[in-house]
Amino acid sequence: MAVTKISRSTQAKQSVLALIEEANIALSHADIEEQLNVKCNRVTIYRILDRLVEDDKIHKLVDMDGVSKYMACVACNDDHHHHHHLHFSCKQCEQVSCLHHIIPSFQLPKGYSMHELNFTVRGICVDCESTSP
Amino acid sequence: MAVTKISRSTQAKQSVLALIEEANIALSHADIEEQLNVKCNRVTIYRILDRLVEDDKIHKLVDMDGVSKYMACVACNDDHHHHHHLHFSCKQCEQVSCLHHIIPSFQLPKGYSMHELNFTVRGICVDCESTSP
DNA sequence: ATGCTTAATTCAATTGAGTTGCAAATATCC
DNA sequence: GGATATTTGCAACTCAATTGAATTAAGCAT
Secondary structure: OOOOOOOOOOHHHHHHHHHHHHOOOOEEHHHHHHHOOOOOOHHHHHHHHHHHHHOOOEEEEEOOOOOEEEEEOOOOOOOOOOOOOEEEEEOOOOOEEEEOOOOOEOOOOOOOEEEEEEEEEEEEOHHHHHHOO | OOOOOOOOOOHHHHHHHHHHHHOOOOEEHHHHHHHOOOOOOHHHHHHHHHHHHHOOOEEEEEOOOOOEEEEEOOOOOOOOOOOOOEEEEEOOOOOEEEEOOOOOEOOOOOOOEEEEEEEEEEEEOHHHHHHOO
8 A cells, every 4th residue: 555645735836736726728747837936846846746646636637649737626526536528639729628517428348447537539629610710 | 731642661661560450459669669570760660650640551549648559440441530439548457458349429519629539448457357356 | 932754845867758850771663 | 774752770859757865844743
């Protein structure tokens, strides 16, 4: 069993979490490094992100181009921490957003068990669709 | 519009394609480099993989840990080249396989359009489930 | 409030996947 | 066989992410 370390509340951690919670799109490490308004080392941001995922404060997802992005937990509570809805990755604006209400329906074959789900659609989002003819 | 180059049949390309077609799991660049029995440069393998994807011979998918993997086209023909079924990524054996017959059902909101889909479930596969109590 | 323990932070160095530019090799068409 | 465009190999490079070790600081107990 893994030893569960106590999580400390530091300014850097609070700021990173606030940034992710205020964003309505998924942020990459680079996005966070760029937008963070407190002095914080690159490596520290990586470790904070890992810690927040471990503490079930945020979700990590891998975009279709292989880039890791992070989103706040929205509908998660103590009982369930999952991210089973659809993620939309726009080819034009390059933004990844959650479509919380869209949950795919499917059935795993007998013998398989699910722990995580990555369900990402790549295409053109509604904002880009409406701004370009 | 992109200029479509003529694709040549070389030994390296044939061997890479054969390897992917014979495998029933998704192979990464590293897997291919390791298993390939013909002399072939690392960079060449990257370029062959890109070329095979471009030629609709194989599909590229990004695993939940961000690693690119490649699978042969199975049910694809001239009319449709897509990979809309479920991919299963086993936490134990670390293998990614296609569950061709499982296609998720969902509906995108009005205004969104889909070009690609990444639908990967991570968990324990049937083989690992049966071999460990 | 002071000290102790341990988590968090920083820095430098490193890893690993993937890319680029260019020269040499070679598949394909004539 | 020769022309031409695609492939290949090599070296160097980029970028994301990790590691180890030393320093700083949060939070608990006294």
